[in-house]
Amino acid sequence: MTSPQQHSLKETKGSDRNHIGVALGQQVIDVGALQEQRLFTGPILSQKGSCFRKEHLNEFMSLGTSAWAEARATLQRLLSSSEGAVRDNRKLIEAAVVPLASVAMQLPAQIGDYTDFYVSKQHAFNCGALFRGPGHELQPNWVHMPVAYHGRSSSILVSGQNIKRPWGQALTPGSLNPEVVPSKALDFELEMGCFIGSGNGLGESIPVDGADSQIFGMVLLNDWTARDIQKWEYVPLGPFNGKNFATQISPWIVTSEALKPFLCEAPEQQPPVLPYLQESKRSTYDIHVAADIIPAGSDLHYRVARTNFQTMYFTWPQMIAHHTLGGCNLRPGDLLGSGTISGGGPGQRGCLLEATCGGREPLQLTPVVNEEVPQDVDDTRRAQRLMRTYLNDGDMVIMSGWCENSSGEQLSFGTCQGAVLPSHKLL
């Protein structure tokens, strides 16, 4: 195994149709081309001769953990330096190996349903304080269940696409009558997404122990949100136009197989959860995540938030067990969002709503000082501040995620990025 990244699975775009690919360093392996050569010879995949020769990963996702492990092992063997089946087949290499830079990314699955959770305690507390005021921060149900709503599937985009500022109904502070305006409070939400594997039948529940086998893999997720629209519309049925104009994900799914070295303990839950949410072993993933803004015309990343997925109060298995408690069926390729990932400190708040205390305290952002900042940036430019309350037209939101453990193993989620375009013309 050269790098866990090789097991990210995604769809790439050729000249003719989309292909399923696996990233290996700066190359992409077209696994459909390998499958055409009948190189997946394991007991499961030798019977599923076309699961990679599709435009989306849904069929492969539906096969479950044994098939995923078999695919990973086969790829590791095929791509190892001691194996000749690929290395010595120049024609196959020509057909199956593509430079990463030449590839256009697409959505990796047909997403039948998208559900967004709300399982960061700090985020729920901060939002509750802003929307409902002190004493009403956490709703009484929040500690008992992973709260969620159904999101919009049609407007899920892949990293690299840009987002038009949405029009919507909003109340001007002080006024009783709404107006129709391009959102004045466009925000992002720094989240992780989880793609569902084999799923469950309607009328069946997935027990929490074992529900980790439903996690095909994870991506970064930006739940673009218009706060002024959301605030006016969301009572009593939840967010609608405030969110359905766009949700964006990073295109490379990092599989749960690849994430195993980064399993860690999940936070303690007090009060104890109900039996159907009680896990024999509470584990989650240690994933660093960050959200930056690159303003129009700049190459500097101004950091809004850096935090970690492991702070989330409920785990994916708990979210899956709750989602299916009443018998709701999850289908292969369904997408779950975790909800905004926020830590307790400043610089750890995963959206502008929180970071600016509901728009009342504009942020003074400074550029990230690391390898992402161009070498030739001088100290004067590094010292420049960026003032933001909500997003300006032209702002690029760029989210990143990475794992690193004490054994020195590293894994990158790449980025989820999109810029804000001016609103469209209303006819």
Next chain:
Amino acid sequence: MTSPQQHSLKETKGSDRNHIGVALGQQVIDVGALQEQRLFTGPILSQKGSCFRKEHLNEFMSLGTSAWAEARATLQRLLSSSEGAVRDNRKLIEAAVVPLASVAMQLPAQIGDYTDFYVSKQHAFNCGALFRGPGHELQPNWVHMPVAYHGRSSSILVSGQNIKRPWGQALTPGSLNPEVVPSKALDFELEMGCFIGSGNGLGESIPVDGADSQIFGMVLLNDWTARDIQKWEYVPLGPFNGKNFATQISPWIVTSEALKPFLCEAPEQQPPVLPYLQESKRSTYDIHVAADIIPAGSDLHYRVARTNFQTMYFTWPQMIAHHTLGGCNLRPGDLLGSGTISGGGPGQRGCLLEATCGGREPLQLTPVVNEEVPQDVDDTRRAQRLMRTYLNDGDMVIMSGWCENSSGEQLSFGTCQGAVLPSHKLL
């Protein structure tokens, strides 16, 4: 034209795969079989030679109003008694005409996204009174926008399938801690559904004038709801497990073409709506709807509600204009629910929550006296009452819808029916 019903379009099940069919009295015409014979010779459909040779209607839906009108005109001509192309082709008749009774109904479209609105003023008022108490019935936003939430696509069922009573978290009255129980307050919601035609691109809004061209057709819709689960979970992000275990529709889509004779004026809106919701001509559909319960072992229909779709405060074009205001894309085959249809009087409340004042006043139901009640039912049985607060296991919920106008034209939506099964075993 023998009956507007012939233009209901739906999918039927043959021995091998699903077929798209049109109902004509007690027969179903397999329009894919007609298309195979190149009988759709109009300018649009002659170029779309396989739109009916599919398992779902999505492609035909995407073609828009001109194609729908052409299909209707071609079918009327082909099936008229003066035309020989079908009548004189015994082999074609054998292949394309199937008795309605032999057909198993399927979902007519692949539903990418399902949105449920909440546009009956009486229903919103009644629910608000029950959930939030007097003085808080209508939220301030309600008169300004057709309020909606995103629903669950995976669990949309067609009439005839049965529904397991869902498990869920609920609060016992008086307790502060939730428990996990099979819902003790299982309810239905009497709604109409609208299938979307050609849709819009992401980042585009559909103007309200002309949005009626997006209405491919309508169905009856039962938004099954567990009130105890909904009540505990829905703040602040809206309904989730209280609704995602099942939503059910009648299988025959009655097309907007067929509904034209039943257009009528929509209710006046006070205060005036915002410009993007202002229609040059406010029209809606005059459709009678009813919801009955048939208890286990009985053949009597006990009527809970009878009301009319035309009472809805916002129209489909307004719902479509609002849904797309921020640029959210609707795709062909997307489903909109209207929200529960309730009138002001007793016997006009489209769900048990309302009809029983939140479960406080059990209903005494009497059988419907009409052609649906078997002739041999004697007066003693007709006089029997059925007591219900919420649904019992074994109860069949059966919704019906029909149009009739002063010219004597009639049109039936058929039924949307499903029975309540006991909850599944939790592992």
